[in-house]
Amino acid sequence: MKTLSFSNGIAIPSLGFGTFQIAPADSENAVKNAIAAGYRHIDTAQAYVNETEVGAGIRASGVARNEIFLTSKVWVENAGYEAAKASLERSLKRLNIGHIDLMLIHQPYGDVYGTWRALEDAQAAGDIRAIGVSNFTADRAVDLGVFNRVMPQVNQIEINPFHQRTELVETLQQENIIMEAWAPFAEGKNGIFHNAVLQKIADKHGKSIAQVIIRWLLERNIVVLAKSEKPELMAQNLDVFDFALDDADKAAIATLDSGESQFVNHASVERVKWAKTSVFNI
Ligand SMILES: NC(=O)c1ccc[n+]([C@@H]2O[C@H](COP(=O)([O-])OP(=O)(O)OC[C@H]3O[C@@H](n4cnc5c(N)ncnc54)[C@H](OP(=O)(O)O)[C@@H]3O)[C@@H](O)[C@H]2O)c1
Secondary structure, three states: OOEEEOOOOOEEEOEEEEOOOOOHHHHHHHHHHHHHHOOOEEEOOHHHOOHHHHHHHHHHOOOOHHHOEEEEEEOHHHOOHHHHHHHHHHHHHHHOOOOEEEEEEOOOOOOHHHHHHHHHHHHHHOOEEEEEEEOOOHHHHHHHHHOOOOOOOEEEEEOEOOEOOHHHHHHHHHOOOEEEEEOOOHHHHHHHHHOHHHHHHHHHHOOOHHHHHHHHHHOOOOEEEEOOOOHHHHHHHHOOOOOOOOHHHHHHHHOOOOOOOOOOOOOOHHHHHHHHHOOOOO
16 A cells, blocks of 8 residues: 655555444444455544444454554534543544544634644644644644644545645645545535546546546545445455556546535535534534
């Protein structure tokens, strides 16, 4: 598996398995299957309400803990120094796999400065190996680092052919912040798995549309989080290291950018209000 390196030297596998919207009852098995397929990077979050089962899947996989990279995320209801610190302890307990490799602030709302200092302290204490953010704009991600001790090592955002985020990606990569793509397949929205432009490129390389998208992201040094509950698709999504896109492929994919999220505008007033009322008791 190809890896990228954080500014503190820790390596992160460039292709990860996403567990959003996998039911808690199915999550242990899905993670076990993903690790059996070859994934060594698993992405969960407090708000996915499956940390317990994700940890159980890792423990049941038979693969050594130090070969697995595990990410979780602090939800908005746990924002602020004390609340974030207590929630980290709950996450560590639920996961029950020792340290967390990467902990992110899931959403850019509430007392993110208090949360960030709790993450910095947990990293210094060795409970977490790397810390970062998710769904942040470039200025807010860098602001956290510049006015605190640690620069975010990651920003995990929506990136897919319909929402390419080129400027944000390049700006933060120049700051040595690793960019991660969530919803690389736009969760199937907008007919992505039947898109004619992507299908032509896929046919040319004898690959699937999903494989073309993953390759397009990896070639921009973006960590990809792909989710499937089907073992054959888990394996297909890993089988992307035997071909490369050419300039014509990349130019064709560039034409698909709508500049708009396929899901939600994190900078909208509605989203801030939604975050305040989105409570999971986690
Ligand atoms: N930080 C955030 O705010 C945030 C937000 C969303 C997601 N994420 C992370 O990013 C991960 C990935 O995003 P996502 O789960 O939202 O969406 P996604 O990976 O873009 O799409 C998942 C969908 O694509 C299907 N699929 C996967 N591989 C396929 C293939 N090779 N061929 C055809 N269909 C395929 C899956 O089907 P089946 O499952 O039925 O096989 C599922 O319906 C999440 O699981 C989560 O870890 C983070």
